[in-house]
Amino acid sequence: MIKAILIFNNHGKPRLSKFYEHYSEDTEQQIIRETFHLVSKRDENVCNFLEGGMLIGGSDNKLIYRHYATLYFVFCVDSSESELGILDLIQVFVETLDKCFENVCELDLIFHVDKVHNILAEMVMGGMVLETNMNEIITQVDAQNKMEKSEAGIAGAPARAVSAVKNMNLPEMPRNINIGDISIKVPNLPSFK
Amino acid sequence: MPAPIRLRELIRTIRTARTQAEEREMIQKECAAIRSSFREEDNTYRCRNVAKLLYMHMLGYPAHFGQLECLKLIASQKFTDKRIGYLGAMLLLDERQDVHLLMTNCIKNDLNHSTQYVQGLALCTLGCMGSSEMCRDLAGEVEKLLKTSNSYLRKKAALCAVHVIRKVPELMEMFLPATKNLLSEKNHGVLHTSVVLLTEMCERSPDMLSHFRKLVPQLVRILKNLIMSGYSPEHDVSGISDPFLQVRILRLLRILGRSDDDSSEAMNDILAQVATNTETSKNVGNAILYETVLTIMDIKSESGLRVLAINILGRFLLNNDKNIRYVALTSLLKTVQTDHNAVQRHRSTIVDCLKDLDVSIKRRAMELSFALVNGNNIRGMMKELLYFLDSCDPEFKADCASGVFLAAEKYAPSKRWHIDTIMRVLTTAGSYVRDDSVPNLIQLITNSVEMHAYTVQRLYKALLDDISQQPLVQVSSWCIGEYGDLLVSGQCEEEEPIQDEVLDVLEGLLVSNLSTPVTRGYALTAIMKLSTRFSSVNRIKKVVSIYGSSIDVELQQRAVEYNALFKKYDHMRPALLERMPIMEKTATNGPTEIVQTNGETEPSVLDTKHPPPVTQPANQVRTLKQFWYLHSVLCCCSDPVSPWTFQLQLLSPSSNVVPALNQGTVTQVIRVLNPQKQQLRMRIKLTYTHKGSPVQDLAEVNNFPPQSWQ
Numbered sequence: 001m002i003k004a005i006l007i008f009n010n011h012g013k014p015r016l017s018k019f020y021e022h023y024s025e026d027t028e029q030q031i032i033r034e035t036f037h038l039v040s041k042r043d044e045n046v047c048n049f050l051e052g053g054m055l056i057g058g059s060d061n062k063l064i065y066r067h068y069a070t071l072y073f074v075f076c077v078d079s080s081e082s083e084l085g086i087l088d089l090i091q092v093f094v095e096t097l098d099k100c101f102e103n104v105c106e107l108d109l110i111f112h113v114d115k116v117h118n119i120l121a122e123m124v125m126g127g128m129v130l131e132t133n134m135n136e137i138i139t140q141v142d143a144q145n146k147m148e149k150s151e152a153g154i155a156g157a158p159a160r161a162v163s164a165v166k167n168m169n170l171p172e173m174p175r176n177i178n179i180g181d182i183s184i185k186v187p188n189l190p191s192f193k
Numbered sequence: 194m195p196a197p198i199r200l201r202e203l204i205r206t207i208r209t210a211r212t213q214a215e216e217r218e219m220i221q222k223e224c225a226a227i228r229s230s231f232r233e234e235d236n237t238y239r240c241r242n243v244a245k246l247l248y249m250h251m252l253g254y255p256a257h258f259g260q261l262e263c264l265k266l267i268a269s270q271k272f273t274d275k276r277i278g279y280l281g282a283m284l285l286l287d288e289r290q291d292v293h294l295l296m297t298n299c300i301k302n303d304l305n306h307s308t309q310y311v312q313g314l315a316l317c318t319l320g321c322m323g324s325s326e327m328c329r330d331l332a333g334e335v336e337k338l339l340k341t342s343n344s345y346l347r348k349k350a351a352l353c354a355v356h357v358i359r360k361v362p363e364l365m366e367m368f369l370p371a372t373k374n375l376l377s378e379k380n381h382g383v384l385h386t387s388v389v390l391l392t393e394m395c396e397r398s399p400d401m402l403s404h405f406r407k408l409v410p411q412l413v414r415i416l417k418n419l420i421m422s423g424y425s426p427e428h429d430v431s432g433i434s435d436p437f438l439q440v441r442i443l444r445l446l447r448i449l450g451r452s453d454d455d456s457s458e459a460m461n462d463i464l465a466q467v468a469t470n471t472e473t474s475k476n477v478g479n480a481i482l483y484e485t486v487l488t489i490m491d492i493k494s495e496s497g498l499r500v501l502a503i504n505i506l507g508r509f510l511l512n513n514d515k516n517i518r519y520v521a522l523t524s525l526l527k528t529v530q531t532d533h534n535a536v537q538r539h540r541s542t543i544v545d546c547l548k549d550l551d552v553s554i555k556r557r558a559m560e561l562s563f564a565l566v567n568g569n570n571i572r573g574m575m576k577e578l579l580y581f582l583d584s585c586d587p588e589f590k591a592d593c594a595s596g597v598f599l600a601a602e603k604y605a606p607s608k609r610w611h612i613d614t615i616m617r618v619l620t621t622a623g624s625y626v627r628d629d630s631v632p633n634l635i636q637l638i639t640n641s642v643e644m645h646a647y648t649v650q651r652l653y654k655a656l657l658d659d660i661s662q663q664p665l666v667q668v669s670s671w672c673i674g675e676y677g678d679l680l681v682s683g684q685c686e687e688e689e690p691i692q693d694e695v696l697d698v699l700e701g702l703l704v705s706n707l708s709t710p711v712t713r714g715y716a717l718t719a720i721m722k723l724s725t726r727f728s729s730v731n732r733i734k735k736v737v738s739i740y741g742s743s744i745d746v747e748l749q750q751r752a753v754e755y756n757a758l759f760k761k762y763d764h765m766r767p768a769l770l771e772r773m774p775i776m777e778k779t780a781t782n783g784p785t786e787i788v789q790t791n792g793e794t795e796p797s798v799l800d801t802k803h804p805p806p807v808t809q810p811a812n813q814v815r816t817l818k819q820f821w822y823l824h825s826v827l828c829c830c831s832d833p834v835s836p837w838t839f840q841l842q843l844l845s846p847s848s849n850v851v852p853a854l855n856q857g858t859v860t861q862v863i864r865v866l867n868p869q870k871q872q873l874r875m876r877i878k879l880t881y882t883h884k885g886s887p888v889q890d891l892a893e894v895n896n897f898p899p900q901s902w903q
Contacts, residue, residue, distance in 0.1 A: 017251055020321065022287040029253040046551040047515035083520055084480035085440050088430065110208070111201055113251065114244055117280055126320035126356045128389055130348060131382045132437040133428060140345065144310050148273045 001127040002086075003061055004031070004076040005120065007109065012036040015071065015109045016116055020127035031055045039065050039072055049083055052076055066090045070106050089132065093123060096134050100141065118144065197230055198223075200244045207252075220254050231262055239266060240277045247281055260285050260292050267299045275303070275311060279318045288324035297327050304334040312338070313349055320353035328357040332364050339371040344380040351375070351386035355393045365394055365401065376411050381428055381435055384415070388441045395448050406449055409456045413463045416442050420470060436477040443467070443484040450492035457493040464489055468501055479509070479517050483524070490528050503528065503535040510542045515551055522546065522557035529564045540565055544574070547581045559589060563596040571604040575614060583621050590625035594618050598630055608641040612648050620655055623662025631667050636776050638672060649676040653690065656698060661707045667715045670702060674719025675773060678726040692727045696720065700736060710745055717748060721755045725770045734759055768845055840866035865902075873897040 007016040014032050023031065034053040042050070044067075052061035056076050064086045065074040073090050077083075094104075096119060101108040109116055122137045123130055131137055198206075203223060210216035227242045243262055250256035263285060266278025286293045296318075303315035316338065319331060335357060338350035358365050368390070375387035391408070394401045419434050428435035446464075450457040467485045472478045482505055489502040506528075509521035522543070529536045543565065546558035559581065566574050575597070582593045597618050605611035615634055619626065638648055652669040660666055673680060673695060681692055702708050702716040717740060724733045737759070740752035758766050846861040865873065874897070879890040 014251055014253075018284075022289065022322075025250075025253075025255065025257075043550070045515070047519040047553055049516065049519055049553060051553075082440055082444070082480060082484055084476060084483055084516065085437060087516065088436065088477055088480060092430070111204055113248055114200070114277065114280065118276070121280075121317050125317050125349060125352045128352050128355060128386075129437065130352055130386060132385070132430075132435075133381065136382060140310075140313075144272075144276070147308070147310060148276065151271050151273050 001080055002075055002077050002124060002129075003056060003127065004074075005124065006032055006035055006072075006074045006076070007116075008032065008036055008072055008074075009070050009106060010040070010072075012040070015106065016113060016120070018117070018120060018124075020124075027055060035063060035074055035076070036072070038063065039074060048087060064090070066094075068094060071109070089123075089129060092132055092134055093120070096123070096137050099134065099138055115145075197226060197238050197242055197245075199241060200248060203245050204248065216252075217254075220249055220252070224249065224254070228258060231258070236269070240271075240274050243277050243281050247277075247284055250284060256285060260290065264292065264295055264299070267296060267303075272308070272311065275314055279314045282318055283321050287322055293322070293324060294326065297330055300327070301331060301334060304331065304338065309343055309346055312346055316346070316349040316353045320349070320356045323353075323356060323360065325360045328360045329364070332357050332361070332367060336367055336371055339368065339375075344378070344383050347378075348380070348382040348386040351383070351390045355390050358393055358397065362397060365398060368394070369401075369404075376408060376415065381438055385438050385441055388412075388438070388445050392441070392445045392448060395445070402449070406453060406456050409446065409449055409459050412442050412446060412449075413459060416446075416463055416467070420467060431475045431477050432472065433475075433477050433481070436481055439467075439481050440484045443481070443488050447488040447491050450488070452493070454493055460488075460492065461494060461498060464494070465498060465501065468498075468505060473508075476514070476516070479512075479514075483509075483520050486524060490524070490531075499532060500535060503532060503539075507539040507542065510539060510546070515549075515554065518546065518549075519551075519554055519557065522554065522561055526557060526561050526564065529561065533565075536561075537565060540570065540574075544577050547577065552586065555585065556589065559585075559593060559596070563600060566600045566604060568604045568606075571600065571606060572610075575601070579614070579617055579621070582618065587625065590622040591627060594622045594626045595630070598633070602637075608644050609647065612638070612641065612644055612651075616651055616655065619662065619665040619668065620659070623665040626664045628664075631664050634664075634668050635671055638668070639675075639773060640775055642775075645672075645676045646679040649673060649680050653680055653695070653698070660702060660705060663709055663712050666702060666708065666712050670699060670712070670715045670719040673699065674715075674722035677719075677723045681727070692723075692729055693732075696723070696727070696729065696732060696736075699723075703736075703740070710747060713745065713748055714751060717751050717755075721751075721758075722770050724759075725767050764845060765843070842866075867902050870902060873902045 001020070003019070003021050005016070005018045005020075006014065008014045012033065017028065017032060019028060019031075031053070034055055038050055038053055042065075048065055050063040050065070051059045052063055056063075057078070061076055061078050062083065063074055063076050064083055065072055066087065067073075073094065075086050075090060077086055097104045097109075097116065100115070100119060101112070119137065119141055122140050123132070131140075207216055207219055210219055223245065227246060230238060230242055239262060243259055243266060246256045246259040246262075250259075259281060263278045263281035266274045267282065269275060269278070282293070282296060286296075300315045300319055303311050304319075306312050306315070316335070319327065319335070323331070335350055335353050338346050339354060341347055341350070354368050354371075358368070372387070372391065372394075375390070376384070378384050378387065391405055395405055416439060419439055422434055425434055428438075430436055433439075446456075446460050450460050464485055467481065468489070471481050471485075473482060486502040486505050489498050494502075503525075506521045506525055509517045510525075512518060512521075525536055525539070525543070543558055543561050546554055547562065549555055549558070559578075562574060562578060578593065578597055578600075582590065582597065585593060597614065601611050601614045605614070615637070619634075638645070641648070649672045652665075652672050655665060656669040656673075677695060680695060681690060699716050699720050703713055703720075708716070717737070720733055720736055724730050727733070737752050737755045740748050741756055743749045743752060758769070842864040844862040844864070846859050848857075848859050851857070851859050867873070875894040877892045877894070879888075879892075881888055
């Protein structure tokens, strides 16, 4: 079972935190800090597995993490999950985010936390892996987003306009209009008598 | 009131804060705005406000006032509201708040909603944070959804069922009929979650386990299709078809085959096929292989398959990827008990992993190395492990030192090697050695009689170099106290110190700042013992009297008692400070046996022991020696002794030797001060060796004439 999924940046600021076990608010923040502390000390070329910190269950639980650019993706799991499998799961998660946000970067995660939660909800439910097929996940998420947009009413009009323009299929506009040498022959008009 | 700002605006504003205090201020302002907006019961902007609240919650600020609002959002008709509402419920609520029960009705309605996404949301929330009451109420709905044909809902219902079973195990039977045709699904998502559900049911109940054993052929068939199916673009991950599902099925097969021969046999072929056909160039292939190996080791597989599995693990150890090496070491650790010989083949690779830079790998390699040590490879392995002890991080040193001691004790090829190894550990990792190893070492040294001279000489040299490592200092000072005569007598191979040098060293320990109080106690006792072994008694008397006024209470008590030994009881001093006998190892106390007392009214049991025999004829009763309570203090035992109502004075026995065959006797006078006129009783315990085997004799004297104590 997955106990928690945390995403934080190189300075320890949480970008996403989802706990599948009950902890108080203070404990959750302490866990994030402790996990950041443990993970940031690791060198680049060591293995991606760590014993869990004391707050999250000690040596029964493992932290499996991956470091992408400025973000750490940390999954805290117990012994019933396969470590190598979770590494692959993190990879699938990041690829899904990439597909949904188009070249995802940290700013996307910062400004669209709720969307990231929705994507995660399609992958992991109650601490267990729900779906691992990237296309399937994206289809579901898109369908739900469409439902939201259709309900948005007048407040959503600007957003709808923007997305309509993005999806518009315009034929390629000619960049230069090159009128070459057109010799316009002026017809010989008969003299009017 | 102006419209509340959007989430994006809030995030942007917070990011412009330059200090924590500024951020806190902004958030507090926004919280106040949100709170007043909640009070106004504004439906249009509630969703936006809760989203902002969730963001602030993630940053660590209190957000509990939004819990009821989440419930209102869930009850709304709009999908957008429901989405944020359920997310808020999952993040902010848990079963400790009573509020969460109000959700039950909403979830029930939503589980029967016409839109599948709403049903999905409800299932997701129930599966994440449903309490046992909620689960009990809604289990029926979940079970209904488990039988639907909609694969999106079916997979979510399966995981929700797992959560329900975890919370309320009695409901497991309810889901049994629905599982009947779960495995005939085509959709991989449903297959995956169904396997998870079956795994959970099998792990929880042995009846279910035997019920589901009949599914093994079906699982084998699914696995075979996955491997043989060739390229299928929708499930492909790095060239392998749905590795997640393969791993899950392998895990379920492991549980089903665990103690069952028939199932294990049915799986043998497919396991061999997976093990040989999976590509190992990418992590996915290795994940599947790893799971296969674990399954093979756990079920009752045939030996050829087991050897194949361990060879795969051996190959993993040579892989460049650190993660693979880590999992290989972990699995080898699990199997080393059962398949010891097979793992021995990879010993050299494992020992190489000790030199790895990664802390997790080093720890695993160390544990595995200790498990692999046996009588044949002890010398080579110990060399590597001692080298590792020298160079490893402090967090490993304690465990490594204990491991070395245990291994040396079990497999030491010779006493000299054993003592050398112990010396090496004490000098390199001395301060990390565990506290209980000092008495154990002392006991070990006492028992290796022929090594006393060698040991004390080496310990003395080590002490000259370095007095900062307390366990080393304690063992050394004890040995010098015991065997100081051997140290200066010329039995050692190299230049021996003179008596004054030895006393200088011991006195240096007493005054040094590096010595702990315990160490000082050892040093003082050692000096005292040397009073019978060395000739410079006056010097020792002086040292002991100085410490009679020490601030440290323990030291003071010892010094005062030793002073008394010099003055009033000088005739007993040689007897008391004699060589210690060979100690039996007791589990709870230290190496010595102490004088026992039986309550307040009876005199002490006189425990009799004898010195280590060097050469003595077999049929002569060994000499009797008495150990006084004081002597047990000398040996640093810490057993409490009940208060005395008698005072005993033991005088020296008349002779050292009891002649054999009843040709003579040994008399010892005991003076008893009995102010409370209690009845005298005496119990004697005789321990001696007869023809090499130890004999013990107990006797009680009850019939002291009443005039002696009235």
